[in-house]
Amino acid sequence: MSRSVVTVRPVPEGGGFDGDEAGRLELLRGLARLRPAYLDVELRTLEAGLDAVPAGPARIVSWHDTRGTGERRMLISIMRRAASYGGIVKVVTAATDPADNLTVLSLYDEWSPPPIAFCMGTLGILSRVMALERGSPITYASLNDEPTASGQLPLDLALTMRRYLGNA
Numbered sequence: 001m002s003r004s005v006v007t008v009r010p011v012p013e014g015g016g017f018d019g020d021e022a023g024r025l026e027l028l029r030g031l032a033r034l035r036p037a038y039l040d041v042e043l044r045t046l047e048a049g050l051d052a053v054p055a056g057p058a059r060i061v062s063w064h065d066t067r068g069t070g071e072r073r074m075l076i077s078i079m080r081r082a083a084s085y086g087g088i089v090k091v092v093t094a095a096t097d098p099a100d101n102l103t104v105l106s107l108y109d110e111w112s113p114p115p116i117a118f119c120m121g122t123l124g125i126l127s128r129v130m131a132l133e134r135g136s137p138i139t140y141a142s143l144n145d146e147p148t149a150s151g152q153l154p155l156d157l158a159l160t161m162r163r164y165l166g167n168a
Helices: 021-032 043-047 072-083 099-109 122-134 155-165
Strands: 038-042 058-065 088-094 116-120
Touching: 021 038, 038 043, 043 058, 043 072, 058 072, 058 116, 072 088, 072 099, 088 099, 099 116, 099 122, 116 122, 122 155
Parallel strands: 038 058, 058 088, 088 116
Antiparallel strands: none
């Protein structure tokens, strides 16, 4: 699993896990023992004192808002909180307006090393494509046209779009 990103995302953060928190954390710990490249843990989990990441995989500290994007100032504050736990900062919001893409992509101007930042939903596809252009170390695409999140592109389409941008 050396090049994988592993997470067990709870439903309130846009994931599919609807079990209890203790079971979710135990599952995360078990997955960490497989030594993926990255283990993605929610900022809210870490702030609750439930650190599920043992030594080994690199950490992605993520924050998701499935309702909207909010103001840039608020997102930068969230990024600062996430950065305090080490690892790569990840901010994902729901695009409810095309301008939300610009708000989220502007976060790359303020952060070093570059975060993972993009919008979910059909209106957020632009930010998903442009995130790599802005410096994101990771992007997400689906296999076999089976997205795991709203607005996620199939791998072949994501690669084609990257080629058109000249950075594939």
